[in-house]
Amino acid sequence: MARNRAIGFEGALPWHLPRELKHFRDTTLGKPVVMGRKTHESIGRPLPGRQNIVVSRNRNYRSEGCDTAISLRSAVEAADGDEVMVIGGGQLYEEALPVADRMVLTHIECEPRADTWFPAWERDDWVETIQREERQDENNRHAYRVIEYTRKA
Numbered sequence: 715m716a717r718n719r720a721i722g723f724e725g726a727l728p729w730h731l732p733r734e735l736k737h738f739r740d741t742t743l744g745k746p747v748v749m750g751r752k753t754h755e756s757i758g759r760p761l762p763g764r765q766n767i768v769v770s771r772n773r774n775y776r777s778e779g780c781d782t783a784i785s786l787r788s789a790v791e792a793a794d795g796d797e798v799m800v801i802g803g804g805q806l807y808e809e810a811l812p813v814a815d816r817m818v819l820t821h822i823e824c825e826p827r828a829d830t831w832f833p834a835w836e837r838d839d840w841v842e843t844i845q846r847e848e849r850q851d852e853n854n855r856h857a858y859r860v861i862e863y864t865r866k867a
Contacts (some may be wrong), residue, residue, distance in 0.1 A: 716826055746793035748799070769856060845861045
């Protein structure tokens, strides 16, 4: 997410960071990923090597190569695995935040135009457990930090 909590603009990420995309792939590979319908449609295909679960209020929604669910709760119940990765969008993040016990967030050093934001959250409820900084370079236009948070007991 950007400094202004931006995570999307017109159905796409408002930045291009190949190194961060590799981190995303490495972090989610082999795990179930839960996403909203709009996020899934913006990606355009199932993410390989992961159980893809798309949440849509439309009970008839189907997408080849993906499981579907009508709520975050039913998506988590359908997930094969102990760790479920919620990968967007904004509405699904807002639903997941109160029940999450761990977050891996990328904090991007920019303030882009956006129409989708990560929800406001209480940092005092979380402990930073891992942090990695990446500098801007010729392929990655923005510096960023990947921080893992664990909810305080």
